[in-house]
Amino acid sequence: MLDHIDLARLRDVLDGPWAAVRNAHREHLDARFLPVYGETGDQARERITRLLTELPAELGMASAFPTEYGGSSDVGGSIIASEMLAQVDLSLMVKAGVQWGLFGGAVAALGTRRHHDAYLRDIVSGTVFGCFAMTETGHGSDVQQLRTTCTYDPQTQTFDLHTPHEAARKDYIGNAARDGRMAVVFAQLITNGRRHGVHAWLVPIRDAQGNPLPGVRIGDAGPKAGLLGVDNGRLTFDHVQVPRDMLLDRYGQVAPDGTYSSPIENDSRRFFTMLGTLVRGRVSVGGAASAATKSALTIAVRYGDIRRQFGTPDADREVLLNDYLAHQRKLLPALATTYALHFAQTELVAALSEVQGGDGPVDEHRQRELESRAAGLKAAQTWHATRTIQMCREACGGAGYLSENRLPSLKADTDVFTTFEGDNTVLLQLVAKGLLTGYRDEFGSLDGWGRASFVAEQVREMVLERTAARSLIERLISAVPGRDDEVAVTDRGWQLKVFEDREKHLLDGAVRRLRNGAATKKDHPFDIFNDVQDHVLAVAAAHIDRVTLEAFVAGIEDTADTAVRALLSRVCDLYALSVIETNKGWFLEHGRLTPARSKAITSVVNGLLKDLRPHLRTLVDGFAIPDTWLHCAILREEPGRQDTMTAHDAAGDWQVVPA
Numbered sequence: 001m002l003d004h005i006d007l008a009r010l011r012d013v014l015d016g017p018w019a020a021v022r023n024a025h026r027e028h029l030d031a032r033f034l035p036v037y038g039e040t041g042d043q044a045r046e047r048i049t050r051l052l053t054e055l056p057a058e059l060g061m062a063s064a065f066p067t068e069y070g071g072s073s074d075v076g077g078s079i080i081a082s083e084m085l086a087q088v089d090l091s092l093m094v095k096a097g098v099q100w101g102l103f104g105g106a107v108a109a110l111g112t113r114r115h116h117d118a119y120l121r122d123i124v125s126g127t128v129f130g131c132f133a134m135t136e137t138g139h140g141s142d143v144q145q146l147r148t149t150c151t152y153d154p155q156t157q158t159f160d161l162h163t164p165h166e167a168a169r170k171d172y173i174g175n176a177a178r179d180g181r182m183a184v185v186f187a188q189l190i191t192n193g194r195r196h197g198v199h200a201w202l203v204p205i206r207d208a209q210g211n212p213l214p215g216v217r218i219g220d221a222g223p224k225a226g227l228l229g230v231d232n233g234r235l236t237f238d239h240v241q242v243p244r245d246m247l248l249d250r251y252g253q254v255a256p257d258g259t260y261s262s263p264i265e266n267d268s269r270r271f272f273t274m275l276g277t278l279v280r281g282r283v284s285v286g287g288a289a290s291a292a293t294k295s296a297l298t299i300a301v302r303y304g305d306i307r308r309q310f311g312t313p314d315a316d317r318e319v320l321l322n323d324y325l326a327h328q329r330k331l332l333p334a335l336a337t338t339y340a341l342h343f344a345q346t347e348l349v350a351a352l353s354e355v356q357g358g359d360g361p362v363d364e365h366r367q368r369e370l371e372s373r374a375a376g377l378k379a380a381q382t383w384h385a386t387r388t389i390q391m392c393r394e395a396c397g398g399a400g401y402l403s404e405n406r407l408p409s410l411k412a413d414t415d416v417f418t419t420f421e422g423d424n425t426v427l428l429q430l431v432a433k434g435l436l437t438g439y440r441d442e443f444g445s446l447d448g449w450g451r452a453s454f455v456a457e458q459v460r461e462m463v464l465e466r467t468a469a470r471s472l473i474e475r476l477i478s479a480v481p482g483r484d485d486e487v488a489v490t491d492r493g494w495q496l497k498v499f500e501d502r503e504k505h506l507l508d509g510a511v512r513r514l515r516n517g518a519a520t521k522k523d524h525p526f527d528i529f530n531d532v533q534d535h536v537l538a539v540a541a542a543h544i545d546r547v548t549l550e551a552f553v554a555g556i557e558d559t560a561d562t563a564v565r566a567l568l569s570r571v572c573d574l575y576a577l578s579v580i581e582t583n584k585g586w587f588l589e590h591g592r593l594t595p596a597r598s599k600a601i602t603s604v605v606n607g608l609l610k611d612l613r614p615h616l617r618t619l620v621d622g623f624a625i626p627d628t629w630l631h632c633a634i635l636r637e638e639p640g641r642q643d644t645m646t647a648h649d650a651a652g653d654w655q656v657v658p659a
């Protein structure tokens, strides 16, 4: 039996280091900021744009900017702000993310002092709305191959920005269809007849009245599945003249005579370094996906605690949904994964804040680790959101399908999170690439990953960089006795060992297959990688599972309150064992679990569900989502909504159950 939980203590643990930012949002974002169900696209866009400018100055994602430009130099706080906005309205969060994360973030990270002084104040205050125009119709994942060109002319000291064909138009661009006045445009830089790879320019696209500027063609991306309040559009440039000083030139400069210089010689490496500085967007999308998942779980759990369906012969009331094992099987493992990802995200935000929050030079190695972790957790959190929100919709039956109960918009609005800020499958390959190269300074496009010789010679040991509690995790693993069947499946050391072992084994296997491929398919580097792609993705998934578990374990270790700690520990068991249960096939195939132990895990999971059932409500209340933010009709106290009758009494009459 778990002890009674003091909810305030659980909330303190989950709110973590940015509790003040979370509380400020909870306090100030009232019903005005909530989604309006059933509005048209135009109404949604108008409302979201207005709300963005009405966000109180101390809230929102602009906090990442330096104080001198109106921010508060709080990178971590800006990510937490995006999580909070996501629980209020996902269109508002994405619109804010485009303005302050993508557009403003690119000006800050890729520009230099003169760009900052000229534009950041207006960007932070929302006086100038802008776009982040990278993706083209023809290239979304492989953005190194963008076709838009920006060619320097020393005579006029301007760049010529041009869209050579339809597939090179900028597509899906947030803020483009309606509000953007400027755009950070990514294009191939050409000067003195030489290409220097993709760079970014700050380009005005509309005049003060909102009309497109000469040479700029703007289209609307049209109706879409969700995020109605965000104006996604298309941009085409017909030989637009861009002054030389509008090149965001932190990583590459063009002198008046057209001479190119850069602190990073290699084009590819420079480009990936530029992209790396924009990692904040990926971290906030992952966090926002988890925030939306928490809203959906809160709705489904609370509904399952009031909704009854079917009676039993021995009870005088119908059964609560949450008392069914099948319902617990849906909700609790998803909740446990949400908790695990919460701790992993907290750790990631802390790392982001350390690596990018200071004034000093960025530690290259830590930056690479950060990029890999951000990519992996973005994929894990957004896929988890898509699956879990759908499950929560089903868990609320027909009611879950009605807009007034919030779940349809959570589903529609988070759907694309698996695609933007990097397609998840492509991101997992980035994670795997980091593991295979041991964070070596290897850059290149993701499809080919370099030459076969690179694979044969340079693939090395797995880099067991660890999450926070390094020594604790090593201690727990080394305390596990030699024979698995002597250890309880709830032994934390055993769970950690199993996760680590699976990752190592998968990585070894992928390396072996790549080496074999390199030996037999020498002249076909594409085939070498493509034939192993499923295996490589499995390595990345196993890696993310491991770092997530380790972050959860570290979070529990930091929890002082014993009752909360015990509850989290049980939730962590459920997370670890659910992952093992889901991957049971692999563990059995590889002799890592005996059939008997595999069956035992299923019954231990069922036991955990029983233990945690009384705490289901506490677990979602720990997220501290204000009732108004849930914006969900089925959770409002309305007499008559839930049946209060018993089944037939002995005389065959219906009876009202006293409140």
Ligand SMILES: Cc1cc2nc3c(=O)[nH]c(=O)nc-3n(C[C@H](O)[C@H](O)[C@H](O)COP(=O)(O)OP(=O)(O)OC[C@H]3O[C@@H](n4cnc5c(N)ncnc54)[C@H](O)[C@@H]3O)c2cc1C
Binding pocket: 098, 102, 132, 133, 134, 135, 137, 138, 139, 140, 141, 142, 171, 172, 173, 174, 224, 227, 232, 416, 419, 420, 421, 422, 423, 424, 425, 426, 446, 447
């Ligand atoms: C609503 C919305 C808003 C957006 N906002 C912006 C914005 O503001 N600015 C901006 O620049 N962009 C924006 N985007 C674009 C977004 O970033 C891209 O859509 C995304 O990067 C994916 O690119 P793609 O659409 O070309 O998909 P593709 O790259 O064509 O991917 C399609 C499929 O192919 C698979 N695939 C691709 N490459 C590989 C590979 N090597 N191996 C295996 N599978 C592969 C993918 O997994 C995916 O399933 C937005 C998109 C949407 C939908």
